[in-house]
Amino acid sequence: MSIPRIGDPAPDFTAVTTQGPITLSEWQGGKWVLLFSHPADFTPVCTTELSELARRNAEFEARNVKLIGLSIDSIHSHLAWLDSIREKLGIDVPFPMIADLDTKVAQAYGMLHPGESATVTVRAVFVIDPTRTVRALVYYPLTCGRNVDELVRLIDALQTASANACATPVNWRPGEKVIVPPALTVDARKKRQLDGTIEKTTAYLAFKTL
Numbered sequence: 326m327s328i329p330r331i332g333d334p335a336p337d338f339t340a341v342t343t344q345g346p347i348t349l350s351e352w353q354g355g356k357w358v359l360l361f362s363h364p365a366d367f368t369p370v371c372t373t374e375l376s377e378l379a380r381r382n383a384e385f386e387a388r389n390v391k392l393i394g395l396s397i398d399s400i401h402s403h404l405a406w407l408d409s410i411r412e413k414l415g416i417d418v419p420f421p422m423i424a425d426l427d428t429k430v431a432q433a434y435g436m437l438h439p440g441e442s443a444t445v446t447v448r449a450v451f452v453i454d455p456t457r458t459v460r461a462l463v464y465y466p467l468t469c470g471r472n473v474d475e476l477v478r479l480i481d482a483l484q485t486a487s488a489n490a491c492a493t494p495v496n497w498r499p500g501e502k503v504i505v506p507p508a509l510t511v512d513a514r515k516k517r518q519l520d521g522t523i524e525k526t527t528a529y530l531a532f533k534t535l
Contacts, residue, residue: 328435331461335360335453336433342393342421343403350457352421357390357484358453359476362436362446366398366406370470374448376410377473379418388480389455392420396446397431400424441467450476452483489535502532 329336335358339348349358361378363371378385378392385392396403403422410416423430425446431437436446448465460483465471482493491503507529508514517523517531524532 328462329433329451329459331459333459335451335457335459336430337457338430338433340395340423340425340430341400342423343400343407343418344421347393347421347423352393353391353453353455353457355455357388357455357480358451359385359390359392359480360395360434360451360453361392361471362395362431362434362449364442364445364448364467365396366402367409370468371396372406372410372414374470374473375418376414376416379410379416379420381473381477382419384477385480388477388484390480393423394420395423395425395430395436397425397428397444399426438464452480454483454487485535491533491535494532502534505531505533507531 335349337348337350339346363374365371375394378394382392403424407418407422410418425431428437431446434449434451436449438447441447445467447467448469448471450463450471451459452461454460461479463471478498481499482497485499485503486492489503491505494502494504497503502524505517505523508517518525522533526532
């Protein structure tokens with residue numbers, strides 16, 4: 326089993342979903358994508374995750390991000406689970422859920438880890454940019470629910486770094502200072518030293534307010 330790495334093209338696929346057949350490259354439509362897998366429908370941790378992602382879907386939309394979920398359950402199971410979440414929790418799930426019964430998508434993205442379980446996907450998250458490049462991936466075990474706050478923060482950091490040719494420091498949040506890449510030539514170092522917007526800590530660590 327191979328796992329797409331950061332910087333790799335995100336594997337394209339066509340799959341059955343709760344919103345009809347989807348081909349990733351067509352459905353993406355120039356947006357960012359957060360593709361996530363869950364172990365199984367009608368399970369407690371997965372229900373809390375799906376509900377929270379649905380509740381906060383507008384935050385992802387505001388960041389030009391589309392959500393799409395996956396498990397190796399049937400489309401009938403997915404639809405019944407979404408009905409149950411709507412009935413019991415009062416939450417509509419607005420994004421598609423892939424019914425990956427043949428495990429083709431799960432295998433393409435390395436979501437099946439036999440050491441954890443031979444029959445269900447782990448909690449994988451892939452952040453895919455508009456060029457369909459994998460920008461981040463995060464894996465969680467079956468017992469640990471994901472932190473949606475961190476997923477939102479990760480997307481903010483990725484988009485900020487992409488738009489401003491910078492990096493983000495530990496625990497960074499939007500509005501905080503970013504890290505300026507080190508200067509790699511003598512001329513670049515001189516120019517940086519004259520830049521009053523850069524807060525230099527050391528030769529290799531400098532910050533800037535965007």
